Every structure is written in C-alpha cells, then in structure tokens.
Amino acid sequence: MSLQIWINGKLVPKEDATISVYDHGLLYGDGVFEGLRVYNGKVFRLEDHLERLWDSAQAIWLEIPMDVPELVNAVNETVRANGIQDGYVRLVVTRGAGTLGLDPNKCSNPQVIIIADHITLYPDHFYQNGLEIVTVSTTRNHPAALNPRIKSLNYLNNILAKIEGMQAGCVEALMLNHKGEVAECTGDNIFLVHNQQILTPPIDAGILEGITRQVVIELAAKLKLPVREIPLTRHDVYIADECFLTGSAAEIIPVVKVDSRTIGSGKPGPVTGDLTTLFRTATRT
Ligand code: PXG
Numbered sequence: 001m002s003l004q005i006w007i008n009g010k011l012v013p014k015e016d017a018t019i020s021v022y023d024h025g026l027l028y029g030d031g032v033f034e035g036l037r038v039y040n041g042k043v044f045r046l047e048d049h050l051e052r053l054w055d056s057a058q059a060i061w062l063e064i065p066m067d068v069p070e071l072v073n074a075v076n077e078t079v080r081a082n083g084i085q086d087g088y089v090r091l092v093v094t095r096g097a098g099t100l101g102l103d104p105n106k107c108s109n110p111q112v113i114i115i116a117d118h119i120t121l122y123p124d125h126f127y128q129n130g131l132e133i134v135t136v137s138t139t140r141n142h143p144a145a146l147n148p149r150i151k152s153l154n155y156l157n158n159i160l161a162k163i164e165g166m167q168a169g170c171v172e173a174l175m176l177n178h179k180g181e182v183a184e185c186t187g188d189n190i191f192l193v194h195n196q197q198i199l200t201p202p203i204d205a206g207i208l209e210g211i212t213r214q215v216v217i218e219l220a221a222k223l224k225l226p227v228r229e230i231p232l233t234r235h236d237v238y239i240a241d242e243c244f245l246t247g248s249a250a251e252i253i254p255v256v257k258v259d260s261r262t263i264g265s266g267k268p269g270p271v272t273g274d275l276t277t278l279f280r281t282a283t284r285t
Helices: 024-028 046-059 068-081 125-131 156-167 211-222 234-238 270-284
Strands: 005-007 011-012 029-038 087-094 111-117 131-135 171-176 180-186 189-194 197-200 227-229 242-247 251-260
Touching: 005 068, 005 270, 011 068, 011 211, 024 087, 029 046, 029 234, 029 270, 046 068, 046 087, 046 180, 046 211, 068 087, 125 251, 131 156, 171 251, 189 211, 189 234, 197 211, 211 227, 211 242, 211 251, 211 270, 234 251, 242 270, 251 270
Parallel strands: 131 171, 131 251, 197 227
Antiparallel strands: 005 011, 005 111, 029 087, 087 111, 171 180, 189 197, 189 242, 242 251
C-alpha cells in the first residue's frame, strides 16, 4: 500500500499529496520544519519538537493553522496509518501559495504536511568505529541574518557545508560560527568530553537547539558528569578525549577524527558509550 501523507487535514496517498508550485515554501524556502523519531510506535519528545516548531514559526511571522493538540493528533494518526514502529516523521509548514514576489501577505493558505516513513540511518560501522569529519569553510548562518535557532525550510547554508564535507570524503561536516568558534555540524549538534567534563557550544554560538542535545544534557546528570555549555574552538576539539554528534536522525554518533587529527584514543570513548546506552534505554523502553 502506498504511503499515506497527512496534508491539510486529511491523509492522502503519497501520489496525491501535492502542493502548488506557487507555494512560497518552494519559491523562497519560506516555511519551517521538524524531523522527529518514532520508537516502538511512539513519537519521541513530540511536545518538545512542536514547541520548537511553533517558536520557529513565530520567529518568521508564520501562523500555523492548527493548535498543538490538533497537531499532536495529526502526527500520531499519520504514524498509526502508516504502521510505523521505528521510523521518522517530517513535519513541514509552508507559507502557502502566493504570487511571485517575496510578500508573504500574498500567501493565504499555509500548508501543513506530515510524512511518516522509515529512516536510513548511518551504516552500523560508523557507530562501531566512529566518524571522521572535517571543518568546512562555509560558516554557520550569522544569528543576526537567519538565526540558526529557526528550523527553516532554507537549509542551503547547511547543504553547502555538507557538500564540502562530502567532497572531503566525510558524511558530516563541522561548521564554525562567524566568530570562528565551533557551532555544529550540518544536521547534528556537537559534544566533546575533556577531563571528565562534557562540553558543548552554547545556543548563542549560533546553533539549532537540538532536542537530542537536550536529552544528552539530561542523561549526563545520571553519569554525574558536569555539562558545560561554553564557546569552543577547533583547538578544544583537537585536544578532546572524546567527541560525538547528536541528532534525531543520527542519535548519538562517535567522532574519532577531525581535520585529520585523531581524537582521544581514535576509538569511540567510554563516556560516549555510556551516554549511548542511556539513550537507547530512554528511547526504546
Ligand atoms: N543541528 C542542525 C542544523 C539540525 O538540522 C540538529 C542539529 C539536531 O537536532 P535534533 O533536534 O534532531 O536533535 C539538526 C536536526 C533530516 C533531519 O531529515 C535533520 C535533522 C534531524 C533529523 C532529520 O535531514 N536535523
């Protein structure tokens, strides 16, 4: 059976789930989105994702034409209708169809789209052995331009960084902010472990406030390890004992090489391992 897509109040077969070519989501990347995970048929941290979706929409003057309980129901219904046990939900709100020209006031009908599907994870060997990443020259969006806290449909900044990373043979790429500090990767937040402390850039380094990042910060308390949200440089990355990335799609993935430097022992470290075990328990039980 064809995938059922939720679009504007109803579930329709994938082939019939269409939007206008005049939609400003397509014409200008004018809209917001979320990427969520489903574990055992339940959407993980749905409320947190919806809060971020509403915050993103608020920041771009986009009114979501539903309330939170309605969207909770719609997401759950879409997951159920497609029989997704372990998978991925993509939630998209576009500005809607308008006229040519930037003016969002010409768009009258924001489109709410929910896709519930399976997800292709990184191959297992990356989780076993760790990733190699490189710092790329594409800088993370300046917060005064398009704030990285907004999960907008315009992801070109990250896509360009991803291309640079892939050209260097890496599946993820490290982006710096306009000050040259470590920001995040193209679809993942970054953490370091150094001298039994967990370090991660603060939100005002110009990053997406990742839900998985928040979960890891909460789980670190169980390990009785302090988490410090402080500005980090590439030097801090190079001298770290461990490095890992977090994201709804990647979950927790170890990094063992950055810019050709071996991080720590060159193997996924013990703190990364302990956090991964806690994360598996939190998501799968
Ligand atoms: N930084 C950026 C720039 C992201 O886009 C994260 C960090 C991690 O945030 P969460 O809330 O997921 O822990 C993201 C999230 C996709 C996809 O479809 C992208 C993300 C997450 C899931 C799927 O490419 N990005």
